[in-house]
Amino acid sequence: xxxxxxxxxxxxxxxxxxxxxxxxxxxxxxxxxxxxxxxxxxxxxxxxxxxxxxxxxxxxxxxxxxxxxxxxxxxxxxxxxxxxxxxxxxxxxxxxxxxxxxxxxxxxxxxxxxxxxxxxxxxxxxxxxxxxxxxxxxxxxxxxxxxxxxxxxxxxxxxxxxxxxxxxxxxxxxxxxxxxxxxxxxxxxxxxxxxxxxxxxxxxxxxxxxxxxxxxxxxxxxxxxxxxxxxxxxxxxxxxxxxxxxxxxxxxxxxxxxxxxxxxxxxxxxxxxxxxxxxxxxxxxxxxxxxxxxxxx
Numbered sequence: 001x002x003x004x005x006x007x008x009x010x011x012x013x014x015x016x017x018x019x020x021x022x023x024x025x026x027x028x029x030x031x032x033x034x035x036x037x038x039x040x041x042x043x044x045x046x047x048x049x050x051x052x053x054x055x056x057x058x059x060x061x062x063x064x065x066x067x068x069x070x071x072x073x074x075x076x077x078x079x080x081x082x083x084x085x086x087x088x089x090x091x092x093x094x095x096x097x098x099x100x101x102x103x104x105x106x107x108x109x110x111x112x113x114x115x116x117x118x119x120x121x122x123x124x125x126x127x128x129x130x131x132x133x134x135x136x137x138x139x140x141x142x143x144x145x146x147x148x149x150x151x152x153x154x155x156x157x158x159x160x161x162x163x164x165x166x167x168x169x170x171x172x173x174x175x176x177x178x179x180x181x182x183x184x185x186x187x188x189x190x191x192x193x194x195x196x197x198x199x200x201x202x203x204x205x206x207x208x209x210x211x212x213x214x215x216x217x218x219x220x221x222x223x224x225x226x227x228x229x230x231x232x233x234x235x236x237x238x239x240x241x242x243x244x245x246x247x248x249x250x251x252x253x254x255x256x257x258x259x260x261x262x263x264x265x266x267x268x269x270x271x272x273x274x275x276x277x278x279x280x281x282x283x284x285x286x287x288x289x290x291x292x293x294x295x296x297x
Contacts, residue, residue: 032147058208098244155272167267181296245269
């Protein structure tokens with residue numbers, strides 16, 4: 001009898017461990033390797049997403065590299081949901097697909113919505129779980145037509161850890177943003193940022209924008225194309241197969257423009273990043289801050 005009870009306890013413990021592992025979330029999902037070229041693959045991705053009601057809100061060549069492309073998409077129900085989270089929840093409104101050409105194939109991957117939602121919405125995720133999981137389900141359904149790998153990569157974290165994520169002790173959390181500028185009004189902030197983005201100040205590129213004027217919230221996805229300080233410098237070091245992490249975002253809420261701290265924003269999108277590799281891009285968080293702060297002047 002004791003042996004039976006012991007075996008039962010071991011079985012239950014093993015099941016619990018497996019269940020916990022099953023709940024871990026990877027930042028990226030690989031859809032598959034398409035045999036079509038970049039342009040055709042991008043077209044097929046956009047068609048698949050729009051078939052589920054998503055809007056394509058931007059795209060660009062990451063690192064200014066013709067073999068790397070990100071497609072940014074969103075949907076009205078997602079925007080309505082995340083705007084209810086007042087602490088920069090709108091950052092979770094933009095989702096991304098990455099395309100990377102290697103030889104004759106184009107690898108399709110996407111930023112895992114569930115990973116992003118848990119990281120950026122924190123405990124508020126639970127309040128809106130049904131609506132958010134509907135978005136995730138529709139993304140998976142749309143892109144499954146283009147490949148059946150459906151494999152997570154880039155590391156993994158539990159939902160619990162994502163909601164309070166920081167890279168190491170004394171490192172910033174989601175709730176520790178960098179303030180870029182405080183304007184006289186929301187409208188003045190929009191005018192200033194958009195003027196500088198139109199001028200491509202600091203070798204930047206506007207990839208997408210989401211403006212919610214009635215809420216006084218605007219999000220700008222910004223490509224960082226300076227070859228010595230931007231994506232072309234840091235992504236090859238930390239692994240550009242994670243390209244669906246880009247572009248970087250400015251969020252204007254009311255009169256204040258902020259960004260997520262680089263030591264949080266990069267770390268959460270590269271959770272397997274070793275300290276040794278992180279040290280190789282030690283200057284990058286500050287350089288990103290400088291580039292985006294310049295857009296607010």
